[in-house]
Amino acid sequence: MPTCLVTGGAGFLGSHLCDELLARGNRVLCIDNFETGSLENIEHIRTDRFVYRQVDIIEPYYVDEPIDFVYHFASPASPIDYLRLPLHTLKVGSYGTHHTLGLAKKHRARFITASTSEVYGDPQVHPQPETYWGHVNPIGPRGVYDEAKRYAEALTMAYHRQQGVDTAIVRIFNTFGARMRPYDGRAIPTFLRQALQDRPITVFGDGSQTRSFCYVDDLIRGIIALSQSGYHDPVNIGNPDEFTLLELAETVIEVTGSKSEIVYEALPTDDPQVRRPDITLATELLGWKPEVELREGLRRTLQESGEEALIGPSR
Ligand code: NAD
Numbered sequence: 001m002p003t004c005l006v007t008g009g010a011g012f013l014g015s016h017l018c019d020e021l022l023a024r025g026n027r028v029l030c031i032d033n034f035e036t037g038s039l040e041n042i043e044h045i046r047t048d049r050f051v052y053r054q055v056d057i058i059e060p061y062y063v064d065e066p067i068d069f070v071y072h073f074a075s076p077a078s079p080i081d082y083l084r085l086p087l088h089t090l091k092v093g094s095y096g097t098h099h100t101l102g103l104a105k106k107h108r109a110r111f112i113t114a115s116t117s118e119v120y121g122d123p124q125v126h127p128q129p130e131t132y133w134g135h136v137n138p139i140g141p142r143g144v145y146d147e148a149k150r151y152a153e154a155l156t157m158a159y160h161r162q163q164g165v166d167t168a169i170v171r172i173f174n175t176f177g178a179r180m181r182p183y184d185g186r187a188i189p190t191f192l193r194q195a196l197q198d199r200p201i202t203v204f205g206d207g208s209q210t211r212s213f214c215y216v217d218d219l220i221r222g223i224i225a226l227s228q229s230g231y232h233d234p235v236n237i238g239n240p241d242e243f244t245l246l247e248l249a250e251t252v253i254e255v256t257g258s259k260s261e262i263v264y265e266a267l268p269t270d271d272p273q274v275r276r277p278d279i280t281l282a283t284e285l286l287g288w289k290p291e292v293e294l295r296e297g298l299r300r301t302l303q304e305s306g307e308e309a310l311i312g313p314s315r
Pocket of ligand 1: 007008009010011012013014031032033034035036037038055056057058072073074075076077078092096114115116117171172173174175176
């Protein structure tokens with residue numbers, strides 16, 4: 001039975017990954033400091049093949065038992081979190097990735113790091129293929145996240161080239177599903193929370209900026225396919241269906257049957273104008289493509305989460 005270590009395993013994506021790895025018969029060791037994740041995300045897991053440990057990966061950490069796969073998902077991920085924790089975010093991407101890669105090296109495990117479409121910054125190429133090097137502002141407020149992830153990619157490739165570690169890099173595009181936090185500031189949980197309460201839906205700028213939204217089950221399937229390939233260079237995993245933020249707000253209103261109106265707020269600094277993955281590589285290499293379109297994904301999110309969890313505690 002393979003053993004998988006998942007850093008950030010109590011977070012949104014990490015907990016879904018733990019679920020799927022367990023469903024496929026693996027043993028899972030979940031490492032998390034619960035900074036943005038929570039025990040609630042993993043409390044439903046009832047198997048002795050699952051163990052969690054409260055660890056801050058910024059500090060060196062060790063695991064005594066054999067490990068076959070390391071999924072490195074720990075990092076603040078939503079703008080609200082990384083703008084609140086700028087130094088922590090840089091340290092997770094640097095020290096945290098060093099420590100986790102060191103562990104993969106010691107255990108001769110395959111290492112898969114969760115990178116992001118943010119490595120493309122405000123892209124000048126559209127859609128974004130893996131060969132595009134990006135257009136990132138290193139000194140803007142978002143730079144702490146974008147550059148931490150770019151550094152983590154550089155480090156991953158260096159461990160692979162110099163130390164022979166079996167590594168993979170998944171560039172994740174916006175993903176949504178149950179267990180997103182209602183106040184994490186990302187568009188889908190924010191719009192769902194507002195729509196379910198018939199409150200105004202807050203769209204940044206004029207809402208013409210685009211994003212592509214991948215349902216979490218599709219993403220996790222792609223990540224596991226990548227972990228089973230022998231591929232080392234970055235691979236985009238995301239849904240290439242592209243929507244303006246205004247279209248997203250309208251779709252959320254439609255799916256929830258909400259009476260919300262749409263209001264407009266100032267655009268955040270360095271907010272990318274467009275975002276859409278080129279998934280040719282993932283399709284050719286892994287035979288992967290997303291299956292769940294936006295409306296269906298929103299319906300599943302509503303169903304799996306329940307309204308109470310999507311609204312969250314009152315503020
Ligand atoms: P999340 O905030 O829900 O999960 C991150 C987890 O990492 C949390 O459980 C948090 O407590 C943990 N963590 C943070 N710092 C830590 C530390 N120092 N030590 C141990 N644990 C720590 O975010 P998410 O959306 O699940 O993102 C998971 C990963 O996927 C992140 O690396 C993120 O950058 C990447 N990603 C996510 C998306 C997305 O759309 N959700 C898009 C691109 C990339």
